Amino acid sequence: MPGGRLTQQDRQEIAAGLAAGLGYAEIARRLARPTSTVSREVSRNGGPQAYRANRAHQATEGRARRRKQPPRSASPITDTxxxxxxxxxxxxxxxxxxxxxxxxxxxxxxxxxxxxxxxxxxxxxxxxxxxxxxxxxxxxxxxxxxxxxxxxxxxxxxxxxxxxxxxVDNAVWYRSFLASAQRNFMLAETARNGARILGATTPAGARCEFVSEFLRRTGEDMLQTAERWRHLLIPQVRDNRE
Structure with missing residues (x-):
């Protein structure tokens, strides 16, 4: 029923909606459910491409059984x-x-x-x-x-x-973003070296050359984006560098 737990029929309708290319909001409207319920259900069970109704239902029943089991020592702490x-x-x-x-x-x-x-x-x-x-x-x-x-x-x-x-703090994602950009540059350099070894005119070499150029440019874009928004995190970033 609306507002209760999703049934197996609900999950089959979600799967059918995804297969038909419907968005979460439309699927939720047809089920008379909040959009967040549908999005959470799909993301928890593999995402739009991998969602399968029967598998999702079995996984949910398994989680419910595990929750009913007594804790080993103490209940997980939640901040109330x-x-x-x-x-x-x-x-x-x-x-x-x-x-x-x-x-x-x-x-x-x-x-x-x-x-x-x-x-x-x-x-x-x-x-x-x-x-x-x-x-x-x-x-x-x-x-x-x-x-x-x-x-x-x-x-x-x-x-x-x-x-x-x-x-964790606000600057954590800034640092992680920079680290990701650096990994892009490392992969770009490796791919560029692969293109040289394979031969730039060969199919494999051309593929490596494309990957190298793509990763280099996206890495540069990431650095520019990080610098553009860095002013929001200046206090946290400065504290980390001191």
Whole structure:
């Protein structure tokens, strides 16, 4: 029923709508559901191209069964300050994780990043993350290493307790964007070298030459975009450089 959980028939209609090229708003209107319900359902189950009704329904039932199981030690912590609705916050966090996974982040790294972004302090220790996400320290360590490599989090030291803190701030995406541009330049240079080795007049060489030029130009565009908006992040960026 409208407002309740999606049924298998609802999911089949979503799949049919996607196959017909309908947008989320139109599909939601036909189901008498909020557009956010449809977009969350599709993103959580592989995106518009990979969405399959039966598979999505089975996955949802599996998640529901797991939620009914008693926690291993303590329930995951949700920040209910400022009168937040814990259930609404949980659903938002799950949706954020699903979207981050669609962008290419591993799921555990996505969970860590979402946890940090939905924490008012924006900073947690490895022990905090282990407790909040109910996972092993090894899982947190692997996720942290990946996020640091992508420059999506910062590592600091809490002077009071001499513990390492992992944090996010407004400048994190600026730094990550610059790092992504730098990777584009590295790939462009590698592709250019490949074109030289393969021969620029050969099909493979021409392909590498195109890739090199494309990545070089998009890398330059990314740097120009970052510089254009840098003034919004000047305080945070300056603090990082000092």
């Amino acid at each position: 300050a400022y009168g937040r609705d814990p259930e609404e916050l949980r659903e938002f966090t799950e949706h954020l994780v699903d979207i981050l996974v669609l962008t290419g982040l591993p799921r555990m790294s996505s969970r860590v990043l979402a946890c940090l972004y939905t924490t008012d302090t924006g900073a947690l220790t490895a022990k905090d993350l282990t407790h909040r996400l109910q996972v092993s320290p090894a899982s947190i360590s692997t996720a942290i290493a990946y996020l640091e490599e992508q420059e999506l989090i910062k590592r600091d030291r809490d002077p009071r307790w001499r513990r390492e803190l992992y944090s």
